[in-house]
Amino acid sequence: MAHGAGGKASRKLVEGLFIPLLAPQPSQLLGDAAQVQINGAPLAITTDSFVVKPLRFPGGSIGELAVNGTMNDLAVSGARGEALTVTFVLEEGLPTELLEAEVRAMAAAADRAGVAVVAGDTKVVEHGKADKMYITTTGIGEPLPGVKIDARSVRPGDKVILSGPIGDHGITILLARGDLDFEADLRSDTRCVLALVEAMAKEAAPGIRWMRDPTRGGVATSLNELARDCGLSIHVLEQELPVRDEVRGACELLGLDPLHIANEGQFLAVVAPEYADAALNALTLAEGGEDARIIGDVREQPAGAVLVITGYGASRIVDMLVGDPLPRIC
Amino acid sequence: MRFVDEFRDPEIITKAAAEVHRLVDPGRHYRFMEVCGGHTHAIYRFGLKDLLPENIELIHGPGCPVCVLPMGRIDDGLSLCQDSNVIFTAFGDMMRVPGTHGSPLEHKARGADVRIVYSPSDALNLARANPDRHVMFFAIGFETTAPSTALTLLRARVEGIKNFSVFCNHVTIIPAIRAILDSPDMRLDAFIGPGHVSTVIGCRPYEWICRNENKPIVVSGFEPLDMLQSIVMILRQLNAGEAKVENQYKRVVPWEGNRAALRAMAEVFQLRPYFEWRGLGFISQSALRIRDEFAEWDAEQRFQVPGVRVTDPRAAQCGEVLKGVLKPHQCKLFGRECTPEHPIGALMVSTEGSCAAYHSYEHRKQLLTNIQTAA
Amino acid sequence: MCLAIPGKIIELVAGNPNLGTVDVVGVRRKVDLGLLKDEMPKPGDWVLIHVGFAMSKISEEDAQEQMRTLAMLGEADQAMQEVRGYGMDDADGHEKPN
Structure with missing residues (x-):
C-alpha cells in the first residue's frame, strides 16, 4: 500500500522495477512529465491515475483532480497541456448520476484549464473489484518558450x-x-x-x-x-x-x-x-x-x-x- | 494557536537558551533523561540540541508506549483479527509496528479489517454502528491514555454494548523509571518529567526519585520554551545542590493530578503482577489489566489469545537504546538492517521512538557535522 | 509519550452531558469531558485534549505567570530566583490558586 503514497516506497518501486525493465537507458531524470521529439517537434507527455476516497470532497472531486493533476504535471515540467485522454475504470453498479457528475466536473475543469479532452475509454469491472471509480488521464503539451527544467x-x-x-x-x-x-x-x-x-x-x-x-x-x-x-x-x-x-x-x-x-x-x-x-x-x-x-x-x-x-x-x-x-x- | 505559539517565541527562546548557557558549569558533563517520548520528539522537531551547550546530554527514556511493547503482545492482538467478524482498531501509531507476521497495516493488506481510530470512544462508536461485528480496541499508552480507555469501558458497560472489547497494553511510568535507575550502567543527573502523564498522576509519585536517588525532576511541558525552562530549573537545582520535584507545566498539570481520571482507572483496571517490556524485560506491577468485573469487555479473557513470547533479534540493541545506554546510531542495526521503511524494532517505527526520531531528524545532520569537523 | 493539544470549548453538546465541542484553530471535534467531572469545564474554557478526551483544564493565570517569568530570564539573575510562581516554591505552594 505504501507504494502509492508518493514517498520513499513509490520511488523505490519506480527505480527498482519500472525503470530497469521499461526504460533501461533513461534519457532524463525522473520528472513529472517526459520530453519527447516527434519529427523534430518537442513535446511533453505524462500520465496519472486518480483514486481518491471520497470521490467528492469540499473544494473538488475526482474528475477535477484528474484534469488538474495531469495539467499540473505538464506545467511543472515547463509545458502547456494541449490535449488530454481519459480512461474510466468503473465498478459495476456505480450510479450513473455519479459518473455524470464527474464527467461534468472534468468538462468544467478542462474548460477552466484551457485544454481539450480528445479521446477516452471506459472499462467496467465486477462489483467489489474496484472502489466506485478510478480515472486515468494522459496529457500532451507544448514546451513553454525559454523554460528548461533540470x-x-x-x-x-x-x-x-x-x-x-x-x-x-x-x-x-x-x-x-x-x-x-x-x-x-x-x-x-x-x-x-x-x-x-x-x-x-x-x-x-x-x-x-x-x-x-x-x-x-x-x-x-x-x-x-x-x-x-x-x-x-x-x-x-x-x-x-x-x-x-x-x-x-x-x-x-x-x-x-x-x-x-x-x-x-x-x-x-x-x-x-x-x-x-x-x-x-x-x-x-x-x-x-x-x-x-x-x-x-x-x-x-x-x-x-x-x-x-x-x-x-x-x-x-x-x-x-x-x-x-x-x-x-x- | 493559543497556549502553543507563545511558547515557541523565537526571541524568548534565544533568551532562555542563553540562560541555560549561563547556568552550566563548563567543567561538568550533564546527563538528563527525558522520560517521555513526546519530549524526545519535541527535542528533534524543534532542533533543541542546537540550542543547548555541548556538555548537556539528553538521554531518551522509556516513555514511548509503542516502543516498549514486546512483539508477542502485537502478535497476540493481531491473532484476533484473523476472525473475519472482528474489526481490529488501534491508534495510527501502532499501524506500522512489526509483529512476527507483519504489522497491522500488512494484515489489513491481506484482508483483515484493521482500522485507525483517533480515540477509544471512536472504537466504541464503531461497535454501536456495527452491531453484527465485534470491535476490538488494541489499547496502548501510559497513565495519560489509560483513563480514556477506562471511561470508554465504563460507558460500554452502562449502555450494555457487548460487541466491544479492549486488548489492554496500558503500562505505568514509575516502575519503568525505577527499572532504569536500577540498571547498573546508568548514570543520570536529573529527569525531565513527563508532562502529560502528570496531568493524571500529579507530581507526588516522583518524590522518591529526589528522596532516594537525590536527583532533581522537573515535570515539563512540550513546547520549546517549556523544555528550556525545565532545563534552567534543573540546572538551578543542581547548582544549589538541591533535588526536588518541580512543576514547570503548571498551566496544565495540577500537583495532585486528576482524581476523576484516577478513579476511573481504579474502577476498571488493576495492576498486573508483572509485564514484559521490550528491552527492559519483566517489570513487576508495571502494567494494567482489566478487572474481572469487566471480563466481558476484556479481549484477553473473552478470546483465546496465544500468549506469544518473541525474543527480539539478537543483533538489535533496542533495550540498550531504551535504557539510554546506547545512542540510536550506536546500535549495530541502525540505518542498515533497521530503517524507518524496514523497522526491526519499534523504536524505529514510532515518531517518538528515539531511533526513528534520530534517523529522520538528526542522523544526516550528525554526518554533516562529522564532515565539517573532518574538514 | 502522549500527544495532547490545547483547545477551547465552544459549546456543550445538547442531550449528552459528557460531550463538548472544542475548537483548535478552526478544527472542531466533540470531546469527552467525563475525566473532568469533578470540575466540569464551561464554554470558553481551555482544556488539554488527548485521544478525544479533555484531560485537564488549562490555567490562563499560570500560563501568563510562566510567560512573565520567561520574559525576565537572565535579566535579573539572582533576584529571579526569589520570584514566586517559578516553581521554586512548589514544595509548599503547590495548590493552584484557582
Missing part, C-alpha cells in the same frame, strides 16, 4: 519559491473521510497551476531551473527528491512556510507535519537568485498567486537532504515520508 542545473544560492499555502488538499481529504470526526472549514486546493507557471515564466523564464507539484508526500518529499537529484541541500525557513490555521490545527492534533501533507494546486520552483524577485512578483500579482513566498534556498550541505531552519536558528532534517501520513496519539 534538477542538475540547480546551484547553491538558488531560491526556492512556493506558490501558496500547503496541506489543504490532504487535510481536507482526511477530514472528509469522516473517520476522525473532525470538522473544519477547509477546501481542497485543486486547481490548474498553468496560468501561474506561465505568469512566472513570462518574467523569469531563463532563471527557472526546476519545478514540481508537491502532491502525495507533500513538499518534504518533492524537496527531498530535488536534493537527491541535484546532490545539494535545500534549506527551508519554517517561518516562511504558508500554512492555514485549520491545517496547522489538524496537524497538531494528529501529530502530522504539514510538509508531508498532499497538495493539488501548488507548485515549487527553484529560481536563480537574480530572477527570484521577478519570479515572485509575477506570481504574487497573478490571480491565485497572492500567497506565494520564497521559502528557502539551495546550499551545499548537508548534501542530499532537506533542512528546516526554525525562527530561532535551530534546525532539523525533514525526510521523505514512509507510506501515508498516519494520525498518531503519542
